[in-house]
Amino acid sequence: MSILGSLQKSTIESLEALFGQTFTEKDFQVNQTKPEFEGDYTVVMFSLVKSLQQSPDAIGNMLGKHLTENYPHLFSAYNIIKGFLNLSVADDYWINLLKAQYNDICFGKQPISGKKVMVEYSSPNTNKPLHLGHLRNNFLGWSVAEILKANGNTVFKSCIVNDRGIHICKSMLAWQQFANGATPQSTHTKGDHFVGEYYVRFNDEYKKEIASLIAGGMPAADAEKKAPIMKLTQQMLQDWEAGEPTVMALWKKMNGWVYDGFDITYKNIGSDFDKMYYESDTYLLGKDIVQKGLDKKVFYTKPDGSVWIDLSADGLDEKLVLRKDGTSVYITQDIGLAQQKYDEYKIDQSIHVIGDEQNYHMKVLQLICKKMEVPYAEDIHHLSYGMVELPTGKMKSREGTVVDADDIVAEMENEAKQKTEELGKVKDFAEHELNELFHTIGLGALKFFLLRVDPKKKMTFNPAESIDFHGFTAPFIQYNYARIRSVLRKNEFLKDCSIGTTFLPLEKELIVSLERYSTVISQAADELNPSAIALYIYQIAKTFSSFFAEHSIGNAETEEKKQLRLYLANMTAIVIKSGMQLLGITVPERM
């Protein structure tokens, strides 16, 4: 049990013994003690005043006395300042923790609980390459999956590929009309980028046609519908749905190019999936559920034959679930896919990593599932994250104003290369080791940059300012890991050597922080928030960095001190490596 948990438990027991009243851990607050006061953890008395009918200081005195007397293995001293009971945790406690856990690579993680969770993330379209916004999604989804695993869940990572629909036909049509048979191979272009160019080309041509129609006197709204290239695209979609062979062949060919490109990108950024869903397989799902909903009178039919749900009583609007021609819409597929995931994996929770622009859509999905009374309705969770914007505003693939995923990763690696070469510390590395290091540092910096911010907040990325490698960044953390590893290579652990009984302030700060790891993991899992991990690991690295500058490990005053510091350094390395892994970031042995 964590020290926080032990403190809560012993406080509850003490209050019961002292006052004969039963409390839970929610009835009082426990904080880390501020550095300006003596102690490690603080119990705030005020919330107990009402039910105990005593002054905060009186309760604090009794509680502090009782805790130190009855739990001497946990608490060694206490003081009370203005209603705050500051408790000093016994040095023995930390020494024992250090001895037991300093080399445990599973430290902080929970055993498997049996709970099954699916995390759906990434969800690319097959008409354009991934951009910076997708990277935020990918890093978030992957990290949340790892954090949930660390918290004992069995996790399935899934991906729904938007591989059909009018937007896919746009790039197909543009290729058909303008490519003259060009291929990724013939142009030496990565497949997803190649197809993306035709998606942009479509929109350029479309705009031109609209402009000339308007110039000819047609109203703008009509021009958008009547542009010849759009008419052809709509025809192509109908042909696709009819399974017309040449369209199907073109579709398969171009999607194949895109998948070849995605494979490279996913491999490069470390995304992987246990299950791929394709919209071309799932877009008809959900229709039979709509029928059930009609039977249950959850849905209703309008005179033209279209099917709707009225959510106005829930503060939303009427929502279409089936077109008048009987074809399904976006939400219909999601209803069907949710059912399929549940049937296939018997999951207890389904997490959808989707941008906040779809908050409304996900709310509708959850509501429909509830009204349909499906068993998994309460377990659909939308992990909503804010958009990544440029200083000039939103990124738009259609207009080509995006920060491309492959480009930004390459730039970061290049940046890492430059800085590494300037410092000149790894001149003995072989070329493949150097490339691996640049990848580790560059991609790490990018992942950390995107993950350190609360997911729900939108963020601005300024391409003119390079992402930092100093301060609250992955390279800083990686650097501290490398320093620890260097020290550990140069010094030996002695078997059966005492590590002393006391701590200097910075040693103490480090072990107290390390102990919190499990609490931080479970908090991050509850909140589905990797930034909690990022913040914590940075704080660990910072504390170690101060410690490292202040105290020598190899030349410690005594052998006991040296051993203590080696234990501390080793445990710090393990927590840093473990925590960074939860963010999808690797740490180098040297840099």
Added chain:
RNA sequence: GGUCCGGUAGCUCAGUUGGAUAGAGCAUCAGCCUUCUAAGCUGAGGGUCAUUGGUUCGAAUCCAAUCCGGAUCACCA
């Protein structure tokens, strides 16, 4: 217009179910490499927590109103 999200130092962000004198990084300034990696360390300056009112022992945090920014409300996905 309805609904939802956000507004904390020049910039980017933390700030636990309300708690002690609101914290980091970047940038600026001043120090620190002859010893374990200076991608570092130490220190300084920098705040009307958007505004106003309320709730109470106590509010950046909760409530109400207002201002500003964003998302969304498609027979698109």
